[in-house]
Amino acid sequence: MKPTDITNPEYFHKVVDCQYACPAHTPVPEYIRLIAAERYTDAYMVNWESNVFPGILGRTCDRPCEPACRRGRVEDEPVAICRLKRVAADNKGEVKSLMPTAPKKKNGFKIALIGGGPASLTVARDLAPLGYEIHLYDEWDKAGGMMRTQIPSFRLPESVLDEEVNYVLDMGIHTHFNTYVSSMKKILEKDYDAIFVGTGAPKGRDLPDVEGRPEADKFVHLGIEWLASVAFGHRTTTSKKVIVLGGGNTAMDCCRTARRLGGEKVTVVVRSPFNDMKASPWEIEDAQREDIPILNNMPPKAFVVEGGKLKGMLFGKVAALYDENGKRSLVPTGEPDIFIEADEVLIAIGQDNSFPWIERDLGIKFGKWDLPVVDRTTFQSTLDRVFFGGDAAFGPENVITAVAHGHQAAISIDLFCRGESVYNRPAPMTNLISQKMGIHEWSYDSAVVEDLRYTVPHAEKQVALKDRKVEVELGFNTSVGFKEAQRCLNCDIQTIFNTSRCIECDACMDVCPTSCITFTANGTEDDLRKRLKAPANNTSQDLYVSGNLNTGRVMIKDEDVCLHCGLCAERCPTAAWDMQKYLYQVSKASPIWSISDL
């Protein structure tokens, strides 16, 4: 193998597993260390710079970072990254004065944002400090999008949402609430220099072909519409017996909300097996904890209506079979159908994008599933001044993805307005600094603690089920937060190898607790992966390869389960290894807050 080019910014970025997995690439270990140092405000700002909604995300994020966390590869569970974010948000001091403000003098460009969800709000935050005049349209009376209309208050209190939405709106954003944009043509006719579409994926899927659906209509609701009506207080009660159809997070929010509005016997029925359910494991657990049974392998067959009233639903029984390509088919088992009583049914089987308000003769091309044709890097549509992001661009995802899209779209809009190519993307900001303070002394806590993951306390069930606004998760207090923060392995503190200094004493190889380092003859990657001190079977993690050493061998480090403990550097007599902190920050349209000053 060729020596690793560690000057490529992506090399060490990839070693920071959580940050790499985060769509917005939030510098996770950096903020976790700040939490351990009780610097909650700084920890909050590191987050805010990157993901705009730390308090919201610290409660609701889909957390793609956690399955990626290195800790999960050396013990049972990853660091509770998401809940630590909340510790920063819950304990921060005054932050507004640290945030950029919109300049009095505008830059002369006018931008329209259609939809007031996280994608549009991120574009607004990134562009407002540059002097753009920003107009935000939303059909509801407040901004927040699905964070407000869909995510229930028992997971996300309104006060947290309002606070973080307002940090953005307070940057002089012109809001046009209660305004449904019904024609893109009309928007294009106004004097906007660029238009960003962040309207989400607002259409819930139905089951029009299931027997009895029209007759049952009065008793059947689409999950996302029903949740929105609850959020706005239009609906305050539900029947006693409720069936929720679907196995995703929307289904989990529907059933838990129904339990709070008077549903006594709430049942989730899913077509597919338990293990194939799309809902996050923790959402499923929370639903089960609230006495909601989840029945699997049962596709709906009929709505049973008698005398104009819904009696319940009939379900078939299937088994999942997988072919050699892993493709699943649900095959009826021949068992008798099952009838479940219900007074109301909520359908939560997915969402689709819908753009009835965008005329199809404007030059904005649409492709598969009626999704707009959007460039994955620039978020530009086929009409150059129209950009898409969030769920509207490529289908339903989550808040953090919408934020990541927003940052990139803001860069494109800024480049576009200034007449530059939207492909002229700014490089990430990176920095590599030695952490050495003395022999056996580093400026980070290099010792690896053995604590298992701490669990977040919950509000008492009786109390929580009485009021849909009582938040269920209570968050870590600061002392548990500290202990959980100490579980972080500091994967951004990189092991840097200096070939010319190494005298090949083997000390680093011998001391490494996880057998990461091997001195051996060079070879192809496949060959090397087999003959390292421990097999390097996780090919998603790179091998760090040195130049040729005096004996003709090379140093190979498998990045996979390095604990970043610094022992290699401590045992090296010549400081051929050093521990250096790698900061990787996605560039934004405008400088928001400088982590490098920390």
Add this chain to the structure above:
Amino acid sequence: MTYIKPKFRHPELPKNDLGYVKSDYEGAISTLCAGCGHDSISAAIVQSCFELSIEPHRLAKLSGIGCSSKTPTYFLSNSHGFNSVHGRMPSIATGANMANRDLIYLGVSGDGDSASIGMGQFVHAIRKNVNMVYIVMNNGCYGLTKGQNSATTDLGGFSKAGGLNHYPAIDLVSLAIEMGATFVGRSFSGDKNQLVPMIKAAIAHQGFALLDVVSPCVTFNNKAESTKSYDYVRAHLEATSTIDYVPEKEEITVSYEAGMSALVEMHDGSVIQLHKLAPNWDPRDRFSAVRRLQKAQANGEVLTGLLYIDPESKDMHELEQTVDVPLNSLREAELCPGSSVLERVNAEFR
């Protein structure tokens, strides 16, 4: 400040026949200087015992005083251990071995511990062919006491503090061969490919097995001109042959050109496989070993590898005709067989 070795290990560490992983053979984290050759030898011991699937409670590690003699703390923390007075490890090992012949004895010493204060003990353990592995971590100085010249320091060499050495160096392997040692080898801490099979073969050997392992003292004796430094050894390394150790149950799969390789069968059925033999050298011939050693010495080479082996070696127990079971397992009935037996014995002297 770390000095704490994390408990986490690679999740896919290979297991040996006993179901143990290598870390089950580790010890506490080393407090020796970073880069000390002794640590590499400790790692080679861990590797060897893991590969041989030794049950940790079947092994006793013994040492004297010195940085080298501290190392038993850094490996095999589930085995027995005895840290003796300076230079007295050989007699402790002899006594322990006499009492319980069933354990594997691993003595660890330094050039100071063996070639100076412990010389008298060292040669008698060889002479008695105590069944043990005797590793000298040879760095040509007294590391622990700040690098004074030892009895293996090069003639004309200087200690770090500037002290000139007027005396010729004692060559431990030549001395051991002279004393009738039945297994003699030399290796280098920086060459685990050679050191690990040598340790395994030494453990399999029935009798006294000396391994003189050049082990650079990074702090006091790693000057390029020292014959015990990383640079010098790497530049002047000469091996008698390459060595493989094949346990009894494994089949020998590699075959080499005739005249270039030799198989030495051990008493337990395992085999040492040597290949790319040095010319005019036969591992079973004491004279060829001495000749080869003297030639290397004249050329300024550091000759490593297996130097001499007597596969028919008779250890102390065989020479003394002791009982087959450990002495410490003999009960009163066997030790005091009664007056009739005493009568019979006395009668023999009448």
